[in-house]
Amino acid sequence: MATIATSLNIATQRAVITSKRQPARLACPVRLNNPWNLGSRTTNRLVSFRPVKATPEGVISDKVEKSIKDAEETCAGDPVSGECVAAWDEVEELSAAASHARDKKKDSDPLEEYCKDNPETNECRTYDN
C-alpha cells in the first residue's frame, strides 16, 4: 500500500505541475510594443484578465467534481440502493468522457483542425502534382 501511496503522490505532483491553463482570451484592445510610444502608455490596470468562457474540458472537469460530490451524498444515506449505484456509474461515465477529451486535446493541432474543414484556403493548400 505504501508504494501505491507514494506513486500516487508523485502522480498528483506531476498533475499539479503540468496542468496548463488555456491561453486567456483578449478582452481589451491589442497593445503594440512600439518603442516611440512606450513612455506615454497608461498604467497596466486593464492588462490582467480572466478567460471569458469555460473551456470544454473545464466544463467536463466541473461536472466530474460535482458528480462525485453528489454520489458521496447519495450514498451516505443508503450505500446499496439503486440511486447510489447509478450515481457512481455517472461518475465513471464522466471520468471516461474527461479522459477522452484530454486525449483528444493532446493530439489535436489547431492548423490541422482548421484545414480539415477548409482545405482550399491558402494556408491549407498542398501542391503534390
Added chain:
Amino acid sequence: MAVSTIYSTQALNSTHFLTSSPSSSTSKQVFFYRRHQSQTNRRFNTIITCAAQQTVVIGLAADSGCGKSTFMRRLTSVFGGAAEPPKGGNPDSNTLISDMTTVICLDDYHSLDRTGRKEKGVTALDPRANDFDLMYEQVKALKSGIAVEKPIYNHVTGLLDAPELIQPPKILVIEGLHPMFDERVRDLLDFSIYLDISNEVKFAWKIQRDMAERGHSLESIKASIEARKPDFDAFIDPQKQYADAVIEVLPTQLIPDDNEGKVLRVRLIMKEGVKYFSPVYLFDEGSTISWIPCGRKLTCSYPGIKFNYEPDTYFDHEVSVLEMDGQFDRLDELIYVESHLSNLSTKFYGEVTQQMLKHADFPGSNNGTGLFQTIVGLKIRDLYEQLIANKATAPAEVAKA
C-alpha cells in the same frame, strides 16, 4: 450473407433492361444474356446480380476504461487510414469512420438518458437502460447494406441527441458494454472479442486515468468500481463465454509481490473451430509450450519475458491460449518474438512489429496488450479477406449449375 439473385430469361424474353435494383445503390449488376434463345437446348440464360458490398460485423465488449478506444485505433490502423468522427456532424458523436471501417459505440442505443437512469436507479450496464430491439434492427440493416439513422448519446451532457446518418461500411465494428448480450445481435456478428481486465489491473488503470482529475481521490475511485461491480458481474461478464477471442489481462507472475501493476500478464484465449479464424500458436499447434526468449541470443532487462502456449477448455469450448508475461524494452525483442510465433496472418515478415512501432505512444505498446490487440487486428483482416473471397466465388458456383 450472399446477396446474389439469378434470373432466368425465360421470364425475360425480350431485350428489356432491368433498371431497378432492390439492394443499395452501391450494388453492381452484371448482365449476361443472349439475344436469341434457341428452343432446343436446355441452357438457361442467366442474369446475375451481385451486391458489391458485404459488410463484416465485429463485436468488441469491455467495461469502461479498459482499452476499447486503444483497440479501435489499432484495428483501424491495420486496415489503413485514420478513423475520425463524421465530418460536419455532431461534434460529440461517438462514431468513427475511416475508408474501410466504421466504429459504432453501443452507448448510442441507451433507452434512458442520464437523468432517466438516475430516476430509476439503474446503471448504464443494466439491460433495462438499453434498446436492444433498435440495436438489432440497425445492425441488421447495416449488414444488409442499408443506411440507418442512428441516435447519438452525448457523453458530456448525458442526453440523447438527434440521429446521424450512417452509411453501410465494408467493416462494421460495434463496441460497447453489450454487443453479445442480445442473442439476435450475437448471431449477426462475424467475430467477437471480449477484453477481460482483472480487478487489480482495472483499479490501477483507473487510478492512472482519474488521479489527474480534481475532485477524484483514491476512495472515490474505489467506491465507483465497487458500486458498479454487481451490475458488471451480472450483465457484462457473462458475455465472455460467447466471444471468439478473449484478451485477459492479469497482474504479472514474474515479480513477486508486485503491486505497481506496470508489468502485465496477458492471455489471448482463442476459440477453436471458428470459421475463417485460425488461432496463433507457438512452435507446435495443440501442444503445451513454455518459452523464455531471453538467453544467449537475446538479452532482456528485468523482469524479462515469458511465453506460454497450451490448449485448454473455457466455458465448455475448446480453446488455445497464448500467454505473455513481461515487457518489451527494445525493438529486437519484439521482432525476435514475432519470428517465432506462427499463424499470425501477416502479409510480410515484421508486420506485427511495424504496427506496434507505428503506435508506440499508445498504452500497452510494450507488453502483451498491444501485441495481442495487433495480432487480433491482423486476424480480423484475414477473416474479412476470406469472407469476401468466399462470397465472390459463391455466385460463380451457382451460375455453373
